[in-house]
Amino acid sequence: MGHSILKSDKKKNSDKHRRIIEAALKVFAKKGFYNSKVSEIARAANVADGTIYLYFQNKDDILISLFEEEMGNILDKMHQALQTVTDPAAKLERFADQHLTMLEENQELAEIIQVELRQSSKFMKEYQNDRFHQYLNIISGIIKEGQQMGVFRKDILPGVAKRAFFGALDEMSRYWILSPVKKYSTAVAAQQISAFFIKGMLVDPQTA
Amino acid sequence: MGHSILKSDKKKNSDKHRRIIEAALKVFAKKGFYNSKVSEIARAANVADGTIYLYFQNKDDILISLFEEEMGNILDKMHQALQTVTDPAAKLERFADQHLTMLEENQELAEIIQVELRQSSKFMKEYQNDRFHQYLNIISGIIKEGQQMGVFRKDILPGVAKRAFFGALDEMSRYWILSPVKKYSTAVAAQQISAFFIKGMLVDPQTA
DNA sequence: CGCTAATGAATGACGATTCATTCAAACAAG
DNA sequence: CTTGTTTGAATGAATCGTCATTCATTAGCG
Missing domain, CATH: 1.10.357.10 (Tetracycline Repressor, domain 2)
Structure with missing residues (x-):
């Protein structure tokens, strides 16, 4: 499962990637991976649900990238x-x-x-x-x-x-x-x- | 969350309680709690899905009892x-x-x-x-x-x-x-x- | 017969993912 | 400078699958 390599260039453009990671950090820490909703992360990052999928392949990928x-x-x-x-x-x-x-x-x-x-x-x-x-x-x-x-x-x-x-x-x-x-x-x-x-x-x- | 105390008498009657615990042990170990299905545990225990709920309050309770x-x-x-x-x-x-x-x-x-x-x-x-x-x-x-x-x-x-x-x-x-x-x-x-x-x-x- | 244990199909909720649509910036032409 | 056009990032409502849980029904036993 190669996690978002292709998208690494986007990191430079915007801070969304970072924002999402930081939001995920908070949300995962509070509720644990399986009890966290992608929409919660989106909300915490001030981003639409779908936007997350422009930066990460899926929920797993968020966690792995975070790591x-x-x-x-x-x-x-x-x-x-x-x-x-x-x-x-x-x-x-x-x-x-x-x-x-x-x-x-x-x-x-x-x-x-x-x-x-x-x-x-x-x-x-x-x-x-x-x-x-x-x-x-x-x-x-x-x-x-x-x-x-x-x-x-x-x-x-x-x-x-x-x-x-x-x-x-x-x-x-x-x-x-x-x-x-x-x-x-x-x-x-x-x-x-x-x-x-x-x-x-x-x-x-x-x-x- | 008091886990099945009321049902502890049933343990004496049958071995189903034990069978379910042992099945859960295997299934949880292999896939992790959140990726395990109650129906898998049921299958592994040779029991119907619903039977599990005669012995445990819910999925969480299985894990806690197991512990x-x-x-x-x-x-x-x-x-x-x-x-x-x-x-x-x-x-x-x-x-x-x-x-x-x-x-x-x-x-x-x-x-x-x-x-x-x-x-x-x-x-x-x-x-x-x-x-x-x-x-x-x-x-x-x-x-x-x-x-x-x-x-x-x-x-x-x-x-x-x-x-x-x-x-x-x-x-x-x-x-x-x-x-x-x-x-x-x-x-x-x-x-x-x-x-x-x-x-x-x-x-x-x-x-x- | 009752009565309890057991069944497993049906239900309902939930939530990850998708995708048709919007929007704004960048560019082009006049 | 204004207007029209293109592009692709961003959106979020709708979709679709997946289970946990329930419960009407059945089986088995005394």
Whole structure:
């Protein structure tokens, strides 16, 4: 299912594409994909129902495009945030903090990632999510780097660790989305979570 | 939304309730809640469409009941698995192993938990999932126990750690569901993940 | 016979998508 | 500058298919 590639030129002409994506972000976040009506998105975007189909192939395509674009932003920002850090342990902590901060600043996107990214076969299975993998691979990259530098133990499987680390952060953000009151600050949670993993992966002092 | 309480007596009479739940498990797992038709569930359960409504209030109720029952089982099994273990660190490792093993043995349930547990406002926000919280609280219970015994550091926030730990396991199981080939065995993953957390939470040797 | 469980065809609502029509801007000709 | 013509973006009412749910009917059992 190639999503609107042919129409990418239109993006330059008008802001409608953007307007629709942003409206969809809000609507999907509030009601979930299947409970959102295309007409609601249209209304929120100040656009006629039919106009949506000039910019997107169908409802699915709205969601997928939304992802691609937003994940692209997230990837960029994360790379930027990590640029200044060199120590692998510090990088992991930075990653955690940046991740939670971004999602905190963009609640709506966080909800969509939480809820719809998982959305069954439809979106996860048959649509291989490159951007998401790239994101995960930032983590394993840091871990491998740490291993080469002799900071992290060699018996750590980066493929397991990256998922565990991401999963831990992700569960934290799910909690924040679902619960109205936040018991822990972003910074504290990021610090604790990265501390678990860093301590868990460090080369033993006596062994080193 | 109280789900079929009035009808709970019927469960005793026939196996239809069970049959429908099991059919729904299969169907929801394969297609996701919103893409599953009630008639498909009926067919899979060898029951007429209308019969479903003798046992469940509506489609939503099927999903919620399914959860309640299956999560109940999972909770029971987990408690049982932990009974024989006393050391908090060992308990955590046991938890991880048991969790991954259960989901591995019941792929379909794993998919539903993955996909539908997240299912939007509709199910997670307004339906407070007791069983799930109980499950998470097993983890924080172990951590608190460890802290009291002086094995785990006191500065660990059990509320953060339980989510981080669960999230790590959960992400691992998501990976297995979505990817056809399993690169890591349940045992290895369980061992690695619990090791991160245990090492991360242990009281420092020199400080102790 | 009653009485309850079960059936499955019929109903009705809903909502994604379409497409005939409108509208405004761009251009051309006088 | 004015008027006529073309173009394609935008509109939104109408369409059409798809199910969840209902309920009149039947089957089965004591």
